Amino acid sequence: MLKIQNLNSYYGRSKALDDVTLNIEAGKITGIAGRNGTGKTTFLKTIMGLTDRSDGQLTLNGTDISAYLTHERARAGIAYVPQGREIIPDFSVRENILMGAYADPEKRIGIPEIVPELFPYLINNLDRAGGVLSGGQQQQLAIARALAARPKLLLLDEPNEGIQPSIVAEIEQVILRLNSEFGLTIILVEQNIGFLRRACAHFAMLEKGHVVEGGRIDGLTDDAVQSHMMI
């Protein structure tokens, strides 16, 4: 679905992503792991066209999107749920969701059918301000906003970070359903190795912006986790 070839990304003069080549398979979840500051967020931002400068090739379902601007990548079917969620606090739940809909190439400015099914809380609280929601509810909202663009590929950056343990299982369930029931292809940045192993078909381990291990998830050994994730 997404072919990533020799991708580099820079902040000023420093290189944050170094020659990443990866094939993201359609209908599967690919996990991205690695220590803090190793380039996982930069990887997602570079796919979305949100970093200062990058080079290399991105091919989405046969179309070269390397030169596309962020909104063109969104229209091409890529949606991003950023770390920290970036909800607009003064906008209502409804308005936050509808913001995502502007990236739908068919301009369906509405709440997609999948949202009530996955997030009944949001549907029952459409007029509440986004800023008063709990961390877990805001994470639901960030995912709902991304879904309003009707994406084919969803980029999730540490969706369980800073969320109450009791809600983590719910968010994990949503991610699994998005993939298994709704067929979304997902790139998941995740530090929890247990969930990574349960959810993903493939993985890539980053170190200093470079892929140091990767492949099918059953090839993610305890040794690899020890060498590339433990401090």
Ligand SMILES: Nc1ncnc2c1ncn2[C@@H]1O[C@H](COP(=O)(O)OP(=O)(O)OP(=O)(O)O)[C@@H](O)[C@H]1O
């Ligand atoms: N806006 C920025 N300007 C300059 N350098 C940056 C910027 N954002 C990230 N970096 C640097 O790029 C490198 C990769 O950071 P990135 O946030 O992608 O890592 P990460 O693996 O997602 O980390 P974390 O697990 O802490 O979220 C780090 O050295 C970081 O300091």
